[in-house]
Amino acid sequence: MFSVNNIPSTTSVLSTYTAFTASAMLVRGVVGEVQAIVSQLIPKRIRNLVLSKLEGLFSNPYSQMTLVINEYEGYCINDLYEASETYLQTKISASMERVRGFKSPRDNKVMVMIHKGERVLDVHEGIELRWEMRCETKENSHDHKGNQRNRGYESRAFELSFSNKCMEKVTKSYLPYVMEKSRASKQENKVVKLHSLNFCREGDGAWGSTNLDHPATFDKLAMDPAVKKELIDDLDRFVRRREYYKRVGKAWKRGYLLYGPPGTGKSSLIAAMANYLKFDVYDLELANVYSNSELRRLLVSTKNRSMVVIEDIDCSIDLQNRPVERFESFEEGSNDKLTLSGLLNFIDGLWSSCGDERIIVFTTNHKDKLDPALLRPGRMDMHIHMSYCTPSGFRVLASNYLCIADHNLFDEIDELMMQVEVTPADVAEELMKSEDADTALKGLVKFLQDKKLRSENPDSDGREINECGDEVWNERVTKERVGGIDKIARMRKKPRSMRNIYMTRLLQNARR
Numbered sequence: 001m002f003s004v005n006n007i008p009s010t011t012s013v014l015s016t017y018t019a020f021t022a023s024a025m026l027v028r029g030v031v032g033e034v035q036a037i038v039s040q041l042i043p044k045r046i047r048n049l050v051l052s053k054l055e056g057l058f059s060n061p062y063s064q065m066t067l068v069i070n071e072y073e074g075y076c077i078n079d080l081y082e083a084s085e086t087y088l089q090t091k092i093s094a095s096m097e098r099v100r101g102f103k104s105p106r107d108n109k110v111m112v113m114i115h116k117g118e119r120v121l122d123v124h125e126g127i128e129l130r131w132e133m134r135c136e137t138k139e140n141s142h143d144h145k146g147n148q149r150n151r152g153y154e155s156r157a158f159e160l161s162f163s164n165k166c167m168e169k170v171t172k173s174y175l176p177y178v179m180e181k182s183r184a185s186k187q188e189n190k191v192v193k194l195h196s197l198n199f200c201r202e203g204d205g206a207w208g209s210t211n212l213d214h215p216a217t218f219d220k221l222a223m224d225p226a227v228k229k230e231l232i233d234d235l236d237r238f239v240r241r242r243e244y245y246k247r248v249g250k251a252w253k254r255g256y257l258l259y260g261p262p263g264t265g266k267s268s269l270i271a272a273m274a275n276y277l278k279f280d281v282y283d284l285e286l287a288n289v290y291s292n293s294e295l296r297r298l299l300v301s302t303k304n305r306s307m308v309v310i311e312d313i314d315c316s317i318d319l320q321n322r323p324v325e326r327f328e329s330f331e332e333g334s335n336d337k338l339t340l341s342g343l344l345n346f347i348d349g350l351w352s353s354c355g356d357e358r359i360i361v362f363t364t365n366h367k368d369k370l371d372p373a374l375l376r377p378g379r380m381d382m383h384i385h386m387s388y389c390t391p392s393g394f395r396v397l398a399s400n401y402l403c404i405a406d407h408n409l410f411d412e413i414d415e416l417m418m419q420v421e422v423t424p425a426d427v428a429e430e431l432m433k434s435e436d437a438d439t440a441l442k443g444l445v446k447f448l449q450d451k452k453l454r455s456e457n458p459d460s461d462g463r464e465i466n467e468c469g470d471e472v473w474n475e476r477v478t479k480e481r482v483g484g485i486d487k488i489a490r491m492r493k494k495p496r497s498m499r500n501i502y503m504t505r506l507l508q509n510a511r512r
């Protein structure tokens, strides 16, 4: 929306304008001189007022154009206003007299923004631009009987003034530049959010969010270095390929399947990916979604530049034969039940066609149990195997937990690691037991030796015994003895410390 100051209407006005321009150039010099003198003597607010009056009197009235950027257009928030506000945060300078400070309850950073009435001067490709923030308070409005019709509110806008000759440059080059700069600045300061499903009494889920606050990063992850590099390159390529996806007519989305035993870092890898890309995470627990239409609603309400994560895809839902408990209004025989094909539809197109830069991640402990339809080429673009700890993975963990790069026990540990299967989570737990590297590493050697002994003498029929003599959680044993994939799925959701208690209870019940 443009508001142009005094548009010339006739040719006679134009000739007056030419004469006026020449004199205006002369007078501009005078204004410059006055400007220099008053800036020494007069307070800034009065100075601005005087100068704007002088400019108004002497400068060419037809040369300035003002672009008004309202915060709202109708009920719709104006993206350009938001971008301008973010962009102008980067232009706050010591010469301003008033700025606004803001901190949201959840974020740690304080933001400083331009205050109403303040001006910012900017130069882009030789064009001089002047920003000003306008703020107008609208009073409550009443009808003729005195009843309140509308509540009062503050209407905010930015006014961007520049020479009207530069209008095309401003709209085609400067404003896209402002948008891009604001996007980059938002991205840099972005706090990654974790969205999970909340449920209201009627049963419909809605996303609720908290800060992700997960410290995982790629360099802290113990995983095959070649796979790590391949994944980082893949993510980099994905985010810079906006035009490529458009050109080839493909939805801008990417799917990753992370598979491997419990405790090998699948969830940590998801957090590392989110922190690396600064993408929000939507943790979609399919066990709580009961119909294709609900799934559609939930996925459509996710934002761009986000990751939808479905953990334990093999056992979090039995897509075909699941009792419908939650919806009282759910009609028997309704064909809206959540189905595998419903889910695949979203992965393939429906969901991706309504958003940009989406990533979907599935995790599983049992790739072999997944429906082949999920594994079909093109559906999950990259399959990443998270496996037991290797000597190189152990080096990463030793550096994370003990801040050491070498030790005389490393060779022995490397050798044991090649002989027994131990997860990075187990190693991490051992390394956390002492801050003293010698003590922690000796504990790890003992742990590995015990594990090796047990694997060579399977008299405990696969049970694992911890140092207190308790049976500890072991997925294979639990499944054999207790059966029921649901119980295992539920156990996976518990913290590791709770799993052992559950395991002991389940095994006791199974023996009775």
Ligand SMILES: Nc1ncnc2c1ncn2[C@@H]1O[C@H](COP(=O)(O)OP(=O)(O)OP(=O)(O)O)[C@@H](O)[C@H]1O
Pocket: 220, 221, 222, 223, 260, 261, 262, 263, 264, 265, 266, 267, 268, 269, 365, 386, 424, 425, 426, 428, 492
């Ligand atoms: N590859 C790894 N690198 C660094 N730390 C790891 C790794 N794997 C596991 N850990 C440590 O173990 C903890 C548990 O790992 P995580 O929850 O990521 O495993 P998971 O594969 O998702 O397990 P599950 O299949 O049970 O969900 C992590 O918080 C982290 O401290």
Ligand SMILES: [Mg+2]
Pocket: 266, 267, 268, 311, 363
């Ligand atoms: Mg996990």
